[in-house]
Amino acid sequence: MPDTPLLDKVQSPADLRGLTDAQLRQVADELRAETIASVSQTGGHLGAGLGVVELTVALHAVFDTPRDRLIWDVSHQCYPHKILTGRRDRMRSLRQEGGLSGFTKRSESPYDPFGAAHSSTSISAALGFTMARELGGAPDPALGDAIAVIGDGAISAGMAYEALNNAGHLRKRMFVILNDNEMSIAPPTGAMSSYLSRIYTDKPVQDLKHAVKGALSYMPGPIQEGARRAKDLLKHATVGGTLFEELGFNYIGPIDGHDMDQLLWVLRTVQARADEPVLIHVLTKKGKGYGPAEDAADRGHARAKFDVVTGKQQKAKPNAPGYTKVFAQALIDEAGRDPNVVAVTAAMPDGTGLDLFANAHPDRMFDVAIAEQHGVTFCAGLAAGGMKPFCALYSTFLQRGYDQVVHDVAIQRLPVRFAIDRAGLVGADGATHAGSFDVAYLANLPGFTVMAAADEAELVHMVATAVAHDDGPIAFRYPRGEGEGVEMPERGVPIEIGKGRMIRQGSRVAILSFGTRLGEVQKACETLSAKGVTPTVADARFAKPLDREMILGLARDHEALITIEEGAIGGFGSHVAQLLADEGVFDHGLKFRSMVLPDIFIDQASPAAMYNVAAMNAPQIVDKVLSVLGEDSRAQSA
Incomplete structure (x- = not known):
């Protein structure tokens, strides 16, 4: 456990607002150490959070969260934010069953005003909060400012530009922090990355440009018009910030995202003066302050549990190729x-x-x-x-x-x-x-x-x-993770379109599997065999087109047919049911059941635990087979 005497006194962001700037710098140092220690025990997204430690402290110290809505794009980087917002004592439950989410989550905290995990949504959400404020929306607490923190990778998506364009047109006070760490999960690609690099290269010009812009408001009225013309001339002489300003945002930056003095000065200034959309371009380093993360190719993006001193991850050796x-x-x-x-x-x-x-x-x-x-x-x-x-x-x-x-x-x-x-x-x-x-x-x-x-x-x-x-x-x-450990072919051979395969021949009940639940089906058959039930098992391979001949044959030769898939209602099982209905199979008394993911969103846990919730592991397959065959079969097998 790191030594964190000042962080220990921070129970909520309000506690930051009574600290000096020097104390805020100390909080940031302690917060970085605490983030590393927490993720070392749970695994998770480390690098992104380390890159925004100073930014996180500064934002919560300057803005009145949760009244001011702080929205993290994707939210890989939200772990320091969670520590500062009353969830420090639960950080060792991160990404575990019943524990804290690895992303922002509305149901978890009032400091998470908008849930995320997919990228490029933050500016749209921030604009929504902004207009709700303007139109008199009155949730508890009352709406204040909206601040979106979006990475240079996420801002490459079209949705981000749709939101920037709309926000620039509406011209309401809101803030976008462009967290430029030169990578998302992988190094960035595309023209936007090159554009941001040019802005960084032109930093001395940008400093001059924004010094002129900042001084403008202090000039006497008659002088301001000439100053504006000079500012516009300088703006068009350089690429830096022009795109965002043409979209209707006041552009500030780039600034050093690890310099607390710069961050606090800029954030306090815009918080006090802004009356239109503002984009602040912040340069950060993913994995900042932890050598093993800084040196990794992905800057410590996703880590398994690891040793804090060495950075060595505790990864189990796979039994089969992924x-x-x-x-x-x-x-x-x-x-x-x-x-x-x-x-x-x-x-x-x-x-x-x-x-x-x-x-x-x-x-x-x-x-x-x-x-x-x-x-x-x-x-x-x-x-x-x-x-x-x-x-x-x-x-x-x-x-x-x-x-x-x-x-x-x-x-x-x-x-x-x-x-x-x-x-x-x-x-x-x-x-x-x-x-x-x-x-x-x-x-x-x-x-x-x-x-x-x-x-x-x-x-x-x-x-x-x-x-x-x-x-x-x-x-x-195909799923995440390692395979089943089967013998691998030297090269792939095309499968006939719409043709499944028989796995084992049995009687009374047929199980038609689509996807990797087939392994659980085979485990279930071992248990069922011990109970005197021998299902037929087939691998559908195709949800479309269906293997009509195989499916209708299974329906004709068995009193019950069960489909199983790792998907939602309306998928493979629904297509099979439609085929059986069209062919009039149900008229002859076939018992049909479809095992699909339940009509709920299943929270984080191990995959095996999640499939238990979904009732799709071997024991639940056994129960389904015995249930569809009726109580007589249960008694006989007992």
Whole structure:
């Protein structure tokens, strides 16, 4: 435990407002040590929080939170904020079942006015709070200022510019802090990053420009007009800040985000004087103050538990290769044989495995930054141009490009290949990152092919299937974490579209699995066999098109049919039920049940614990089988 005598006296941000500037600097030092100590015991997003320690202290010291709404974009960086806002004693429960969320969460604290986890939403939310204040909204406490803190990676997304444009038009007092740490999860890409770098390069000019601007209000009236013309001339002589000012914001910066004196002076000044939108450009360093984080390639973005002294992480050795790496290697192999294969991701090259693809085929990997909508349509253009694009996104982030999936890909029947990582329940990141809905929102689109890998070997074959498929869009999904430990093929072999596979033959009840719950189904069968029940098991492989022959055969030969999937209501099971209804199968007395994720958002826990909540682990599968077969079967098996 670090020595934190001054931080120990801070129970809420109000306690900061009675401290001297020197004491606030000490609080920041102690807060950094406390953040490192906390995350070392739980794991989590370390680097982003270390980069905003001074900024966090300064914002809470200057603004009247929670009356003033402080909104953290994405909120990877919110751990120091949580420590200062009455949650320090719960930090060792971070990202654990029943513990603190790894993101801001409205239900957790009044100091979290807006929940986050996806990027680029903060400015829109801050503008909403601002206009609610202007229109007389009266929650408790009454609305004050709105302050959005957004990173240079997140501000690359189109939504951020939509919000800036709207806020500049409305011209109401609000604040945007651009936290420029030169990376989000991965190093930034795109023109916006280059623009911010040029602003930094022109810092001496910016200092002069803002000295002129700051002095303007003190000049006598007749002199101010000439001064404004001089200021405008200087503004147009340099790129720095011009974009934001043209959007209607007063631009200030760049300033050193680790210099408490600069931060406090600027924040106090704008807090006292601003009457229009203000953007403050703050330069920070991700991982600041902790050597192992500063030296890491991702600046300590996501850490497992670690030793504070050495920074060494406590990662368990995997028993099988991870799905993400299996996908990446399979795509690399396919690209080696087919020069038309290209890969696209949105600011997640490491998370999707495309950093490995970029090493092998650097001219065929595109990181479009945090811009899923653009990424999907970019892939549509690539496909229309004769390429074979693989759009690799987490399931939760593909949601952000859904209109483009429908309008630009599906309607035009373009063969875009969607590699959907983090399918199903993902653990510590909780509901915001769960891949719950992709089957339901893709399988309802005409002409879409939707697959799910039951294990890592099947994933290799599905990559090959996607490469060979040119008749419209195709998607395949796979979970986070390590595989099942099955024997791996030397290379992928395309699967016949719409054909499942039989796993084991039994009687009375058939279980039709879609995705990696197949492993739990097989465990359940071992228990059921001991009870005298021998289910038939099949791997559907496809939610669309369905293997009609196999499914209707299972329905004909069994008294009960159970589907299971790692997705929400309206997905695979619903499509199977529709087929059975259309074919009149229910008229002959088939008992049908569909095991899907429940109609709730499931809070963070281990994946196994989350699937217990969802009632989709082996014991619950056993219960479902015995239940559908009736009480006589329960008695017989007992």
